[in-house]
Amino acid sequence: MGALEISEEALSRLADDALARVKRYWSALPELPAAPRSDGAATAALFARPWPEAGLGQAVLADFEAIAAHARPSGGKFFGYVVGSAEPVGVIGELMAAALNQNVTSWRSAPAATEIERAVIGWLGEAVGCAGFAGSLCGGGSAANLMALAMAREAKLPANESGVLSPGIVYASTEAHMAIPKAVALLGLGRDNLRRIPVDAELRMRVDALAAAIAADRAAGRRPIAIVATAGTVNIGAVDPLPALADLAAREDLWLHVDGAYGALAALAVPEKFAGLDRADSLALDAHKWLYQPIECGCLLYRDRARARAAFTDSGDYIRILNDSPAETFAFFEESMELSRRFRALKLWLSLQYHGRAAYRAAIAQDLRHAQLLAEAIAAEPALELVAPVPLSAVCFRHRAKDNVAILRRMLARGRVYVSNATIGGEFVLRACFVNHRATEADVRAIVSETLAAAEELNR
Amino acid sequence: MGALEISEEALSRLADDALARVKRYWSALPELPAAPRSDGAATAALFARPWPEAGLGQAVLADFEAIAAHARPSGGKFFGYVVGSAEPVGVIGELMAAALNQNVTSWRSAPAATEIERAVIGWLGEAVGCAGFAGSLCGGGSAANLMALAMAREAKLPANESGVLSPGIVYASTEAHMAIPKAVALLGLGRDNLRRIPVDAELRMRVDALAAAIAADRAAGRRPIAIVATAGTVNIGAVDPLPALADLAAREDLWLHVDGAYGALAALAVPEKFAGLDRADSLALDAHKWLYQPIECGCLLYRDRARARAAFTDSGDYIRILNDSPAETFAFFEESMELSRRFRALKLWLSLQYHGRAAYRAAIAQDLRHAQLLAEAIAAEPALELVAPVPLSAVCFRHRAKDNVAILRRMLARGRVYVSNATIGGEFVLRACFVNHRATEADVRAIVSETLAAAEELNR
Numbered sequence: 001m002g003a004l005e006i007s008e009e010a011l012s013r014l015a016d017d018a019l020a021r022v023k024r025y026w027s028a029l030p031e032l033p034a035a036p037r038s039d040g041a042a043t044a045a046l047f048a049r050p051w052p053e054a055g056l057g058q059a060v061l062a063d064f065e066a067i068a069a070h071a072r073p074s075g076g077k078f079f080g081y082v083v084g085s086a087e088p089v090g091v092i093g094e095l096m097a098a099a100l101n102q103n104v105t106s107w108r109s110a111p112a113a114t115e116i117e118r119a120v121i122g123w124l125g126e127a128v129g130c131a132g133f134a135g136s137l138c139g140g141g142s143a144a145n146l147m148a149l150a151m152a153r154e155a156k157l158p159a160n161e162s163g164v165l166s167p168g169i170v171y172a173s174t175e176a177h178m179a180i181p182k183a184v185a186l187l188g189l190g191r192d193n194l195r196r197i198p199v200d201a202e203l204r205m206r207v208d209a210l211a212a213a214i215a216a217d218r219a220a221g222r223r224p225i226a227i228v229a230t231a232g233t234v235n236i237g238a239v240d241p242l243p244a245l246a247d248l249a250a251r252e253d254l255w256l257h258v259d260g261a262y263g264a265l266a267a268l269a270v271p272e273k274f275a276g277l278d279r280a281d282s283l284a285l286d287a288h289k290w291l292y293q294p295i296e297c298g299c300l301l302y303r304d305r306a307r308a309r310a311a312f313t314d315s316g317d318y319i320r321i322l323n324d325s326p327a328e329t330f331a332f333f334e335e336s337m338e339l340s341r342r343f344r345a346l347k348l349w350l351s352l353q354y355h356g357r358a359a360y361r362a363a364i365a366q367d368l369r370h371a372q373l374l375a376e377a378i379a380a381e382p383a384l385e386l387v388a389p390v391p392l393s394a395v396c397f398r399h400r401a402k403d404n405v406a407i408l409r410r411m412l413a414r415g416r417v418y419v420s421n422a423t424i425g426g427e428f429v430l431r432a433c434f435v436n437h438r439a440t441e442a443d444v445r446a447i448v449s450e451t452l453a454a455a456e457e458l459n460r
Numbered sequence: 461m462g463a464l465e466i467s468e469e470a471l472s473r474l475a476d477d478a479l480a481r482v483k484r485y486w487s488a489l490p491e492l493p494a495a496p497r498s499d500g501a502a503t504a505a506l507f508a509r510p511w512p513e514a515g516l517g518q519a520v521l522a523d524f525e526a527i528a529a530h531a532r533p534s535g536g537k538f539f540g541y542v543v544g545s546a547e548p549v550g551v552i553g554e555l556m557a558a559a560l561n562q563n564v565t566s567w568r569s570a571p572a573a574t575e576i577e578r579a580v581i582g583w584l585g586e587a588v589g590c591a592g593f594a595g596s597l598c599g600g601g602s603a604a605n606l607m608a609l610a611m612a613r614e615a616k617l618p619a620n621e622s623g624v625l626s627p628g629i630v631y632a633s634t635e636a637h638m639a640i641p642k643a644v645a646l647l648g649l650g651r652d653n654l655r656r657i658p659v660d661a662e663l664r665m666r667v668d669a670l671a672a673a674i675a676a677d678r679a680a681g682r683r684p685i686a687i688v689a690t691a692g693t694v695n696i697g698a699v700d701p702l703p704a705l706a707d708l709a710a711r712e713d714l715w716l717h718v719d720g721a722y723g724a725l726a727a728l729a730v731p732e733k734f735a736g737l738d739r740a741d742s743l744a745l746d747a748h749k750w751l752y753q754p755i756e757c758g759c760l761l762y763r764d765r766a767r768a769r770a771a772f773t774d775s776g777d778y779i780r781i782l783n784d785s786p787a788e789t790f791a792f793f794e795e796s797m798e799l800s801r802r803f804r805a806l807k808l809w810l811s812l813q814y815h816g817r818a819a820y821r822a823a824i825a826q827d828l829r830h831a832q833l834l835a836e837a838i839a840a841e842p843a844l845e846l847v848a849p850v851p852l853s854a855v856c857f858r859h860r861a862k863d864n865v866a867i868l869r870r871m872l873a874r875g876r877v878y879v880s881n882a883t884i885g886g887e888f889v890l891r892a893c894f895v896n897h898r899a900t901e902a903d904v905r906a907i908v909s910e911t912l913a914a915a916e917e918l919n920r
Binding site: 003018063160167181 | 462463464465466468471472474475476478479481482483485486487496498499500501503504506507508509510511512513514515516517518520521523524526527528529530531532534540541543544545546547548549550551552554555556557558559560561562563567569570571572573574575576578579583586587599600601602603606610613619620621622623624625627638639641642645646647648649650651652653746748752754755756758772774785786787788797798799800801802803806807809810812813814815816817818819820822823826897898899900
C-alpha cells in the first residue's frame, strides 16, 4: 500500500466529517457576521505552522471552523466588490469535478468534460445574445481580458513571432477595470498606449471622444488596434454604448472586445440593456459573479475560433497523431493560454440545470430590483446621497456630512452588512453591489440603517 | 425566498447523494479501465442539450456516472502526460474551499485564506530548498511560467509602460515545454527571440552552447534578458545543470527562471538532484503534478517580492485606505496577474498535514523507484528499447520492430494501462510518467506486458 493510500473506511469517515462541517456552515450562514473579526497578527498566528513530518489524519478537518471564522461569508449580507454568492449546487459540482480530476486540455485527455464545457459555452453565449460564439472557461475576468487582447493584438498587429515592434493603441474608458491596463502591460503593448477615453454623465464611454482619439493617433502615425467596451463598469454598472462602438470599430477596422465580467450575464434578464453585444469580436463574462457560482469561473467568448487559434496555437500537430475526427482532435489549449485546465464546466452544468433558466433569470431580476430599492431608500434619506445612476445592480452613495471612510470601517465592524467602496469623481464613496442570490429586502434596507447607525457611532 | 434558494433538507439530500456517488467512484477506481471508451460523436450526443427553462432538481446528479464513464480516471493505471492522481484529502479540500468561496485577492477580502496560502507557499519553498522565497498559487505551469517571464522582462527591459520596443532575448533548451514559447509570444517578446539551446546526450541544456548564443546576441547588439532552465523536462525528466546556469546568469546579469512544473517537487525526496534551485530568481512548480493534488494547483516562487510588484502592481493605493498594517494590506493581485483567485491553498493545507511530510517524501521516492523498475523491465525485454535516460520518473521507450503509434492505440483500447507519447530524436516513442500515488508494482509491470500484448495484436 502506497504512503498516501487511505482505506475506504477512513476516507468515507473523513468525507462524511467534511460534509457535515460544510452543512453546518451552510446552516449557520444567515447568522454569521457580514465580515470576519480578524486582524493580521491573530490570523497569521492561527495558521503559521510548519508542515509536520508525521501526518495528523482526520484531525486536520478541525481547522475548518477557525478558517470559517476568519473568512468573509457568502451570505445574504454581502454586497462588496463583485463576488457571487456560491450557489451550493455549484459547490457540489466542485466536489465532483475534483474527484473526477479531469485535465481539460483536450478531448483526448477529457472527453466528457470537453463536451460539457462546449455545451455550457453554448448556453452562456445564448444567454447573452451571442449564440454561435465559441469560447472557453478560464480563471476570471483578468484571464479573459488578457486572452481577448492577445487575440486583438495578433489579429491587428501580429507580434507572436517577431515581438511588439511598434505598439498598437488600445482604447477603453476611464471607468474600465484595472484588468485592462494590466493586460495591455503584460502583452508588451505598454500602458502608455492605452487611451483612457472620457465618459458622459452616466459614466459611459463617449463615442465622440473615442473617435477623436483614434483620429489623433492615426494622424500621428500610430496604429489603433482595439476598443475595449465595458458592459457593467465595476463602480456603477455603466454599459458603454455598444451599437455605436461596434459601428466605429467596424468603420475603423478595430477589434471590439467587451469586458462584461460583471454585467453581461444580466442580459439573461434585461437583454435590452445589452443590445449590440453580439457585434463584439470577444466578450469576457464571469459566472462566479452574476451566475452566483463559486470562484473561479470566468469565460471568454469569441466570434471567430480562427482568431483564437492564431493567438494561442503553439503545439504543432501532435494531438492529431492518434485521432483524426474533428471532435477528437479538439484542444482547448490551441484556443487559450492555459494548458492544464480543471473541469470548471461541471458546476455550471449541474447548477444551471438544477435550477433552470427561469430561476436564474428571476434571481438576476431580483438583484436589479434590490439595487433600485436601495437607490430609492437612499434618495428618501436626507443624510445620504446617491452619487451615480444605477443602470444595473451597483449602488454608489455617501453620507453627506460624515467621513465616509470612517463610516465604512464602522459598518464592517458592526457586521450587519458588508459594503465596499469606490472612487467617483475623485471622491471616496460607499458602494453596494447585488450579485447575491441569498439577499432579502431586509438585507437591502439594512444597508441604509447600518450606514446611519455607523454615522451615529461617530458622534460618540 | 429567492429563486435559487434550496431548503436545508433538499440541500442536505443533494449533498449526500453527490458524496455517495463520489465514494462509489473512488471505490470503483481500481476496476475502471485506464482510458474511457469514448468517441467524439457519442460523447457529444450524450451532453449536447439546451439549458432547460425549468429546473431539474436533484435529478441532475444522475449525469455523474455517464460523465465518469467518459472521463479519464485518476487510478493506479494512469501514466500519461504529467497529471497527478487526485489525492482524496485534496478533493475534500476543494469541497470546503468552494463552500467557503473566498476570493483570495487580498487579506482584506480573505484573511484566513491569505494566511494559509502564505503558510503553504512557505512549505513548498522549504520542500524544494528555497526557504524564504515568496510566491503564490496559480492555475498551473503555463500561468507560472508566464508570470515569471513577465517579471524577467520587467526586471531587465521594462515594457509595462512604454511597450516592448526592442525585444529581449530569452534562452531555453530545445526540450523546454511549449509553455515557454507561448509565454514569450504573449509577452510581446516574439518567438523569434527565444533561442532554443541544444542539449547534451542526457537532454540537458548545454552551457557552452548557451554561453555562445548569449555572446552572439550581445555581439549583434541584441539584449539577452532571461535563461529558462528546466528541472524535469516533460519528455524524460532531464534537469538542466542548475549551478552552471546560475553562474552564467549571474555573470551575464540575466534572470534565471526554472520551470520545475513537473520535476522540482521531487527535491523533497532527492534534493541532491536539484542543487542550485535556490539560486533561481523564479521557480514554477505544480502541486497538481508531483504533490498529487487535484487539478489545478500551480505555484510560482520568487526570490524578490519587489520584482513581482514591479511586474504586476496596477492598483494604486486603494486597499491601503482601510487598513495600514503590512499583513492587512497584503494583496496577491499586486504580485500576480490574477485578481479573483480561489482558495487553492486549502487542499494543500489539508492534504499535506493529513499525510505529513514523511509520507509525501515516501510517495515521491516510490514514483522514482517505479520508474527505475520500468526501465529495468524494458532493458530486460529484447523486443523493447529504452530510448532515453531516466533521471526522474518519466520513461521513454519503444518497440523495436512494430509501429509504436499503432501499439499506443491498441494499448489505450485494451485499457489496462494508460501511457502517452513523446518525440525523442524526431521519433514517436511511448512514454510512462510516474506521479501517481495509487500505482503499484503490478501496474508498473503491466506497462511492459501490455506493450507486448498490443504488439502481438498487431500480428493478427
